[in-house]
Amino acid sequence: MTTTAPAASAETAEQILEVNNIEVIYDHVILVLKGVSLSVPRGGITALLGANGAGKTTTLKAISNLLHAERGEVTKGSILFGGDEVQNLSPNDLVRRGCIQVMEGRHCFGHLSVEDNLLTGAFTRRDGQAAIREDLDLVYTYFPRLKERRNSQAGYTSGGEQQMTAIGRALMSRPKMILLDEPSMGLAPQLVEEIFEIVKQLNEEQGVSFLLAEQNTNVALRYAKYGYILESGRVVLDGEAKALRENEDVKEFYLGVGGEGRRSFRNVKHYKRRKRWLS
Amino acid sequence: MNPRPDPNQLTAPDDGIARGGVLLDVKNVSLSFGGVKAITDISLNVLKGEIRAIIGPNGAGKTSMLNVINGFYTPQEGTIIFRGKERRSMKPHQAVGQGIARTFQNVALFKGMSTLDNIMAGRSVRMKRNIGWQMLWRGPALREEIEHREKVEEIIDFLEIQYIRRTPVGKLPYGLQKRVELGRALAMEPTLLLLDEPMAGMNLEEKEDMSRFIIDVNQQRGTTIALIEHDMGVVMDLSDRVVVLDYGKKIADGPPDEVKNNQNVIDAYLGVPH
Amino acid sequence: MFYRTAGQFKTSYQADHALFPVRQDAILLGVILVFAFIVFPLTASEFTFRALLIPVLIYSLAALGLNILTGYAGQLSLGTGAFMGVGAYACYKLVSIFPEMNIVVAIAMSGFFSAAIGVLFGLPSLRIKGFYLAIATLAAQFFLVWLFQKWAWLYNYNASGAIQVPNIDMFGITVAGPRATAMTQYYFVLCVVCVITVFAINITRGRIGRMWKAVRDMDIAAELVGINLMRTKLMAFFVSSYVVGIAGALFVFMWRGAAEANLFDIPLSFRVLFIAIIGGLGSILGNFLGAILIVALPVIIGSVPQAFGIPVDSAMVEHLNIMIIGALIIAFLIIEPHGLARFWAMIREKFILWPFPH
Amino acid sequence: QDESVYIPNLAYRTGPFAATGTPLMNGQRDYITLLNERDGGLNGVKLEYDECETGYNTEKGVECYEKTKARAVVTQPWSTGITLQVLPKSNVDKIPILAPGYGFSPMADGKVFQWAYNPPSSYWDGASMILKNISDGNLDSLKDKKIAFLHLDHPFGKEPLPLLEVLAEKHGFELVPIPVGLTEMQNQSAQWLQIRRERPDFVVMWGWGAMNAGAITEAVKTKYPMDQFVGVWWSGHDGDLKLVGEQGKGYRSISWSVPNSESPLMADIKQYVVDAGKSQINQSEGEFDSVFYQRGLMISVILVEGIKAAQDEFDVRSPSPEQLRWGLENIKLDEARLKELGAEGMLVPFSTSCSNHTGHGGGWMLQWDGAKFVKASDLLTPDRAEIEPLEAEKAKEYAEANAPWPVNEECSM
Amino acid sequence: MEFLNDVFVKPFADMAAAPDFLLQVLWEGLVGGVLYALIALGFVLIYKSSRIFNFAQGIMVVFAALTLVGLYEKGVPALLALPLTLAVMLVLAMTIERVVLRPLVNQPDIILFMATIGITLFLIGFGELIFGGENKVMITEQLFIPTGSIVFEPFGGFVSIEQKDLTAVIGAMVLVAALLVFLNKSKIGRAIRALGDDHQAALSVGISLSTIWVIVWFIAGVIALATGIVWGARAGVSFALEVIAFKALPVLMLGGLESVMGAIIGGLAIGILEKLFEIYWGQPLLGGNTEAWFAYMLALLVLLFRPQGLFGEKIIERV
């Protein structure tokens, strides 16, 4: 529908990340992404929305070149980060260039302490111990809970604590762009707001760009500037976040507000309301 | 708003506890790991037939509480009375035998098995035929298998996951995995169902589906439910009573509306009033 | 085209629980059985029986046993060779103590000895996991082989320390010992393997198989679902060691004819493990595919230079052989870590989808 | 094809036993090469020597046996374990087994073991000769002495045990068997600590492969007197002793062959095989002069004599296995014949017969002088009177255990 | 009664009766233990960084030693052969990383374990093809390792200590100390541990698997070379050495798969205990050769009480 053709080269400078019409196949047979295109402007926050299994995680992994480890591969299209073909870069090259991913499902290093987890985030940095210490303190001010648990093995910390560790770890690499995969999952409401505030702050103060894959459409569209909606491997709708928020279909299916305000979960009717853009 | 059906109209399983009686009573439980105090002197009860929510900030000890209830952790202090029987420690599989089933915060499905097998695994405790019959796959073994298969198919229909019956669950999207996990827990036909963040990582539509399943299970089967959830909307809409934990301590307990406006809860957890 | 599953609907759970829900699979199996029971025996030479057909069957059976433990129940074992040894020595003792005993009975009973030993060494699995368990099974491996060597009663105080299969008749036909013909032994092994395979399929797809797989995939969750870990794991050790023990008895009685203790040493365990892994863990079919590959490969590689009349000396062939097998194992693991069985499944899927790529 | 005689050899040039196996196999091959090169074969028929690699692994060995048996006229199993496994099949497959200096000692009894040959001396012969030598001919002088029997824990190493036990009982010496497992060959410190504790008067070794080197280095370390340390013929490899050099001086090994690089045969080997680049030996390490290489040649000499006997008797160019069986039963390698072959003094003279498949030629003691093995005794012979009853008993046991087992009663002595 | 005496009294009486012999036994055990510890160390390093149970460590020992001796035999001076061998080990590490590990990232443990068995087979074939199967003499003197022995005469008996064994013990201590410093003081050390927990996450934070793996496998190669020199000096270099890998496995169980300290303490403990057991119990009561399994049984016993070994990381179990 709104899949844009590869952007003109003049625009490239504006876009820190460009995904052009990619296809991803798992295990040689399972076609998961069927031509996804999107772009993230330098200094922008872009949300990637969609139901379970739509392919958000896959898209993010394709961008940070992590598919390989899951027997998946990009078979068509191209991904440009800062103007360079991602396929030619190894994941650590990407991190060094400032693109880091916070993986879905936390993925902390279970046997390392929380602090060591954070420090691994600084692996690619070359700017000395002092700067790293400074950033560590910054992460601790963002997440005081982590400071309390700094010496515990990450594997034993609670789900939310692990999520904070994972986000903090990514921040430690001083990235230019962060790919956030479901950051709010399993976090207390208060913390969800805090994390998005941090995102906003980093974006505004340090110009970090974000691509967020989120289920919590409500919050995501509040903070993002632009949004894409994925459905079974295709982009079905994209636009300014504000416009999306106003869109009737988005309201109905993703925000849960019908004509008469928020619906109660208790009153969900026993009929299928599934209407799809595609199917 | 639909009025809640009168609890007394539903037939309760015959364990002698009437609907509204105390099914589970946790008394003065404390649990710590080395230096970390996960739970400090908490008492709470769950009434038969209700939906009980446990909420609290991250690391408050909610999951640990469930772990204590189903025997995975043994508390250092305190006792648990379930269906009138008191105990401190027991093996998790014994808890299952007593009628406690649960789902997990990080999906704990059997990744290599199909949806059907996962749910069938939930019925393992109820299947009895020995290896001799199994080997032959005839007579009693086959009859038993089919009998349970029918029960499982009911659950599959109920959760609307027919189309993924044969898919290995490792390949399913997260939301469906959670649903399969619920199915597996239901297959155990529990008296008390413990749900640990059943709706984390779901979009609205899926949360609505999940809510409906939970309500249906509660109302149609009369299953008592204790649930942990971070989505306040869900908690407020579904639960009959809410207990709030913070740093391993209980800071509030009561009906949703009351808890929602409790200042301690707002400070520790909600941030802004909902 | 030939492989269309569409249109085959099951109308009852009973039908859905048949051995081969898909018709084509049943036909394929039929063809294979015809080959195994009729075509091979008519065409194979003595050498083919002894170097290919019999060992493939026996190794498949051993791998099947291991696969039950490692592939289904998730307990890595490196002691298969020793458990085969227990089966073999038990059978040997049974036959020498009760010479009138029918050999089928003796073999079936010898499985119980290895099963018992297997359970004994399986006990640590309740506490020990992963590689620690694997190394623990090596304890069985080394201890048992040592025992086979030191306990002279086991080999009837033979001077050589080896066990030697006597001539054994069944219904007037010599089925074991130096006088037995390769074809008799082949049929004997084939029948045993078929029966046990059917049993194994049934066990692994029923309640017990599900419990094993649950323990394998996530033992904590399995416990929380009400599965008794201890009983389930020990049951896996029991069944697995039973099958492995039978394979061991066949190994000596129907193939080797004699055995020294160190025949059951580590290399045997590893070979069986290779077969199970290359074939595919958690698959019954895989064991057969793996055995075909691992047994046939050296024979083929060894005969290639001869076939082309290239004079290579035997040591060189052996060195190259080892190198090639090593490289092939790595290559296979890279191409398809889940083994030949998965490879086959993928081909099947492509067939079903054919002519569409996805 | 009938213009050649196919002689497979179940060789091992790989694995932990390759070090001792390789020079032997080289010797075997080179003698055949010599005949083919120098004489154009045997009586005009080419000999086709072929190796099948076993790695000293019994299982692989049996595989090789199955693989080669279709064309083979003889089986050379090259390990006692493999010999024991193919032995029961010999009556069925009817291919003679030739195991010079190894295998099952009772194979000497040709009436029972119609298809197996272990000339010129069996292990029991060897054990008897060693005891005779260390007791200066009077076994009773060993009374109350302690003899450690250090052996590979393998059929090969256990083979002389029954005889040694009988002799220990009879002559009143204490026998301390010390097994060395396949995995401990290279690290025998436990075994040698035991030897140090037991303080035996003699250590008799039945070692092979990497075990020999391990034992000899440990002996040096433990300061065990080398002249009280004696090995069987497979424990007398130059390479093993070179590891310790001077310190190994005095070590002895019984042998039924003696290297003699000056002999006419060796000159021919050098001319036709080694210098012609047709040999695989490692000349820089002095393999040409080594005991094992030249023993390998002798092994082929024995086989070829058997083939030749068969050719002459049946007047065929390429004898069948059955004919070869007759040939191996009628080998006459006396001194004259050895001289004729240019190998005088390199092999103990012996002859076989229908009932005597070993020949019991005896052997010499070889002693390490710090740089090489030298002959250190006159020809020793086993005390057959002590061995024979045991041989007969074990052969009978074997036949009974493997019933139905045909016994050739027609053998005349 | 007599049995109890044999088991509980006599061995100790024997020890007291010949203290010099006991000392010798302990020393032999210690030397053996050092060697086990060295091999175990190679395992630990690789396991720590990649959760790969590297079965090929044993053959790497042989391969390194053979390369060293082989080069020397081909006429390369000993002091040049040493760095050349190190270069070969580096190339080996790089090849293994490129050909085996990289394509197998994120595969289950058992698959990687199998792959290392594949490597083992390949190296056996390759090594024999190039260097031949015969037993070779380690170039001890050429590497300036002292030979000869020191003899003490305590308690009226004697204890003989081989100088090369002594060198081995000292050398091993230095190597281990260096390694501990490297692992604890460097950023790579932390990355190595992180890698062990989660490959994908490590990739996602920019840890380069390839680099770390090459480093780790190279260090393992260096350790293998050290082990090979020491062990080869005792009994010559041949493929029979390969089996010593199996002696390291119980050490790992005892010490814990990811603990450097565990490998060392476990190695020494097993070396000494198995020797004592063999000499004082095994040989008199059980027919000897108990070293084949003693270490395994001991480790098994310990594991029953500590499933992660004495110093291993606790297995994380929470839901």
Ligand SMILES: Nc1ncnc2c1ncn2[C@@H]1O[C@H](COP(=O)(O)OP(=O)(O)OP(=O)(O)O)[C@@H](O)[C@H]1O
């Ligand atoms: N390793 C894999 N092998 C095969 N299929 C996979 C694999 N990973 C994901 N898939 C499939 O790809 C599809 C997209 O998955 P993906 O994880 O990208 O979805 P998502 O949008 O992130 O969903 P969620 O909201 O549940 O995280 C799903 O149908 C899933 O089953």
Ligand SMILES: Nc1ncnc2c1ncn2[C@@H]1O[C@H](COP(=O)(O)OP(=O)(O)OP(=O)(O)O)[C@@H](O)[C@H]1O
């Ligand atoms: N097995 C364990 N070992 C050590 N500490 C533990 C263990 N289990 C839980 N904890 C600690 O106990 C505290 C409570 O953990 P718990 O998992 O119960 O939190 P939670 O309330 O479920 O949090 P979340 O909402 O983030 O899941 C945490 O600080 C956690 O680190």
Ligand SMILES: [Mg+2]
């Ligand atoms: Mg996702």
Ligand SMILES: [Mg+2]
């Ligand atoms: Mg929790």
